[in-house]
Amino acid sequence: MLDLPAPALFGQLLLGAINGAFYALLSLGLAVIFGLLHVVNFAHGAQYALGAFCAYLLLKFAGVPYWGALILSPLIVGLLGSAFERLFLRRLYDVDNIYQLLLTFSLALIIEGTLRALFGSSGFPYENPLPGGINLGFMFMPYYRAWVVAVSIVLCVATWLVIEKTKLGSYLRAATERPDLVRTFGINVPLMVTVTYGAGAALAAFAGVLAAPIYQVNPGMGANLLIIVFAVVVIGGMGSLMGSVVAGFGLGLLEGLTKLVYPTASSTVIFVVMALVLLLRPAGLAGREVH
Amino acid sequence: MPRISLNPAAAIFLALLAFGLVGPLLVYPVFLMKVMCFALFASAFNLLIGYVGLLAFGHAMFFGGAAYVTGYLLKVAGWPAEVSILAGATAAAVLGVITGLLAIGRQGIYFAMITLALAQMFFFFCVQAPFTGGENGLTAIPRGHLFGLLDLSDDVSLYYVVFAIVASGIFLIYRTIHSPFGQVLKGIRDNEPRAISLGYDVNRFKLIAFTISAFVSGLAGALKAIVLQLATLVDVSWTTSGEVVLMTLMGGIGTVVGPILGAAVIITMQNYLTGFAEWVVTIQGLVFFFTVLIFRRGIAGEAERIYRNFRLRAVSPPRSEKTGRQDAVAPRNAA
Known part of the structure; x- marks a missing residue:
């Protein structure tokens, strides 16, 4: 093939894997929400940015370190997401589904616009919680980047296991096909829908916290990423969780x-x-x- | 008492036309021209969402692409204004054919995501391409002369040229909707499998509608480049694609006057909001949010509903429950 120096090649592959990790996490969250709600969550990128900002603000005003923010921030954004679904999105389930899409789009405008108005467009650095790295011989591997790739793979596999192998997952899959029938078995489908939307938003926020030390924390960080993720989802096929994860990592590497x-x-x-x-x-x- | 037989849609059009003709005497012409450009843009977008049922989320590609082409031809190549405008709109139509071919195979939300992704690809292309001026965009675009005679740097002369082109563009959309072709489009919107079973080549109809929409959006973008003498990355960005959705929704999806009213409302709102510079996006987002939640019919849609209820009551005073059916047979005065 082309005459490329090995460190440059592996360096770019690592960068690709990191980008791929974010594509995979975000498209996974989109696919989880889409599976049950049949809503394309245009606010996903804004929720990702919100997650990063939460981590930044938690550190600045409450002194919560990165590892705490990694738990707290998705929790906060997930709760906000659930509230949004329960209070607003739910009202649109019986009209044409483009309106649900437009509502999430307008939510994205509100979140991004507010972040921009409050914090400006320039962004803030977030300190790397795992400085240093290890020399692997053919390349230098920073610890934090290794952590990002590892944790996103674990999270993707865990989500897949929950949906494919647990009882809750089987309810979810059943509710995707026939929500009315599942309700007759006494399962609270509307609650499940709320929790699922919250979980999807929380996944986006988790990715946002992961991204904070690598990229800067800034209001526009989600919007551009989301459109790439849409392309990833179109390539991978929205019907399959594994498809979106594999497509995410694969396209990151290709990039x-x-x-x-x-x-x-x-x-x-x-x-x-x-x-x-x-x-x-x-x-x-x-x-x-x-x- | 003589019955007024003028159809309300026609009345609104005549009023808009009359206002358009005397407009520059009452309001700052550049502002009105900006409204007209976006009214044309929203009308083109409405052709797809309102009459074919396709939510395209990448129309900034056609609007901004044409603005760049027209701006470049006027500023760098020194072409005459009328040729530059036509070239911009044609470029948008070509982009429309390519995008359409890729996207129309998929439906609903996939269509929205694909058009958005392709528009973003075009955005990245514009960021890197040498002729767009990168982050700065094309500024101080000369307005040139129409047919080498009429000096367009004068706001009022330009106003009437823009007015004529926008009126023809909206008329083109109107004719498309009210032609046999438009009837087929509505048939596809309402029941695509049935249109297929009747032997219509659905994808070909969609592609033609998409191309017309792209062409007219391009026309709007080209005019905008001349009016504001500016073509920037904002014109091709996804926020512009979202803005045209908001204008159409606010005015009334699937009505001919709706997009015009929607564009006027949103542009006026933006004008008044310039004082809150950094909060504009949030406020626009909130307006969008509540329009989707509680005002989905839009201005024209709500007006039409109120008018129809009012007329029903006026035409047939207290009758039995059967009058309820009147609604179904009453002629649709879709504006």
């Missing part, structure tokens, strides 16, 4: 490689892949379209 080979295309390569997939396999790689 990293493109940065090395042909840097100008690195911001568009995922969209090009999306166009190709749409031409060749319109239903996405994982192939099951849910209406």
Whole structure:
């Protein structure tokens, strides 16, 4: 192949894996919400940014360290998300589903606009909780980046296990197919919907806290990422959780490689892949379209 | 008592037309021209969401793309205004064909996500492309002369040119909706499988509608570049795509006058909000939020409902419950 120095290659692959971890976490949250609610959560990027800001504010005003914020911040954003679903989104379930999408979009505008108005657009640094790294011989591996990749893989697998292997997961899957029938068994489906939306928002916030030490904490951090994640979801197919996770990591790596080979295309390569997939396999790689 | 037989939609149009003609005497012309550009943009967007049932979330690509092309041709290449406008709109139509071919295979929310993603790809292209001026955009675009004669740097002359083009653009949309072609589009919107079973090539109809919408959006963007003498990354960003959704929703999806009213309301609101600079996005988000929750019919939709209720009561005073059915047979005065 091309004559590339090994450290540069592995460095870019690591960067790609990190980006991929965020794509995977966010598209997983989108897929979980979409599975049960049939709502594309346009506020997902804003909830990711909100998670990062929560971590930043918790540290600044309450002295809560990174590890505390990693638990607290998703909890706060998850509760806010549940409240939003319970109070507002729920009112739109019996009208055309574009209105649910538009409501989450307007929520994204509100969150992002407010963050921008309060904190400005420039962003804040967040101190790396795991400084240092280890020399692996062929490349230098910072501890924090290794942690990000590892924890996102664990989280993706855990979410998959919960949904595919537990009783709660089986209720969720059943409610996806026939919510009315599941309710006749005495299962509280509306509560499940609220919790699921909250869990999806919490996943986004968790990704936001993970991202804080790597990227800066800034109001626009979610919006651009979300659109890339949409492309990832279109490529992977929204019907499958594994599809979105694998597509997330795979496309992150592909983006990293493109940065090395042909840097100008690195911001568009995922969209090009999306166009190709749409031409060749319109239903996405994982192939099951849910209406 | 003579019955007024003028259809309310036609009355509103005549009023808008009359206001448009005397507008520059009453209101600052550049502001009115901006409203008209966005009214045309929202009307083009409405053709898809209101009459084909497709929520496109990437229309900034056509609007901003045409603004760049027109701006570049006027400023750098020195082309005449009318050719530059047409070239901008044509470029948007070409983009529309490409986007349409990729997106129309998928429906509903997938369609929204794909159009948004493609528009974002175009945004990144504009960030890097040499002719867009990057972060600064194209500024101080000369307005040029129309057909080499009429000096467009004069606000009032430009106003009437923009007015004529916007009126023709909206008329084009109106004709599209009220043609046999438009009837097929509505059939697809209401029941796509049935339209297919009747032998219509649904995707071809959607693609043509998408291309018309892109072309007219481009026309709006091209005019905007001339009016404000500016083409920037904001024009191709997803916030602009969201703004046109808000204008259409606020005015009334699936009505012809709705997008015009919606654009007027939103642009006026933005004008008054300039004092709250950093809070504009939040306020616009809140307006959007509550429009979706409690005002989904929009201005024109609500007005139409009130008018119809009022007329029902006026035409048929206390009758039995059967009058309720009147609603179903009453001619739809969709404005």
